[in-house]
Amino acid sequence: MANVLVCIKRVPETSGQILLTDDEQAVDARHVGWTVSAHEECAIELATQVAGATGGTSTVLTVGSSDAVEQLRGALAVGCDSAVLIEADTATYGPADVAAAIGDVVSAHEANGTTYDLVLLGNDAADTGDFQVGVRLAALLGRPVVTGISACAVADGVIVARGEGPEGTEVFELPPPAVVAVMEGGVSPRYPSIPGRMKAKRAPIETVSPQREPAGHGRVRWKLPPQQPSSVEILGTGPEAAPAVVDLLEELGVLSR
Template structure:
């Protein structure tokens, strides 16, 4: 039995326009809505697969405001069994702060007899893009870490993790306990069933306050890149534009054959 902890973050939905808060310290998601990043949806799926295969328990963890409970319920509806919510303003926490908070949860759960053999995170958060929380967590806990893989399985106390490297498809085999950060692309996140949603509503969520005061993200401010002036050259409408398009292809030298 493998007990898995999977960490998710409530992030603004970046499929629409990005708006910043007035103080420039965070992305304002009130208009665009919020979601879980694609990498983390895949991490949740992998947690469900690993625990589904050997009868272990998958716990989903988030650090975020009250509304982040939505991300926990979504994960519970697709295969997680338990949930922990560190209630805090995520934008006040730097990557090292977040790693310390996750480690504090892991240690406290362990002291209470709930081990987390495998910890899964997304490779990078869709909003802050720090690319380091999983690795910092591994050092906090003194565990090995595999970074940026998209397939994960566990057998005989060893996690096998696979993903794309610069020279091909790479495989790691690491004894548990371990930390693994996940990229989208290896598994398809499942859709929640009605039964899954009903079950998720009934799970009691463990609520916690942060273990320590955050040092902060060293952020001066967020800003939006200046919109590039549109100097698009319209080549025409519909099929009639084809000769103008092929003229451009010739000019750019991509038609040579």
């Protein structure tokens, strides 16, 4: 039996045009909506798979404002058993602060008898892209950690994690409890069912307050790279453009290879 904790983050949906807030500290999400990153959608799927396969539980957790309940309910709708909101104004949080807040909850739950054999996170947040919360959390908890993992299972009391390395699929075998940061690509996140959504709507959310003041981040400001005006040269329309394309490839010297 493996109890799994999966940590997610409410982030702006950024598939369209990106605007920044007036204080240049974040993406202005007023008109674009919110989501969780693709890595975390896969982490949620892995959490429910591991819990299901081992007869354990899956708990979803986030550090954020009360609005992040929307993302917690989204995870409950696709199979997580329970949810925890660490309610905080994360504008002043750095990655070490997020890790500390999660670590405190893991320790508190452990003191109450719930041990998380596996803690899953996304490899990097889709907005702040820090690539380190999982490693910092593991250090605080004194647990082994691997990042960049696309598939994960628990068999015979060992966590088997797989990720793409420079020479092929790398396999790690970790003794629980351990921390694993997940990358998109190994599993397909499921869609919520209607009964799943109904159940998620009514599910209780455990809400806790962070135990310490954040140390902060080094962010000075966010800025958008300058937009270049279009200078595209249309070589033609349809298959008749093929000679012009090959002329260009010859000119660029890529045809001789």
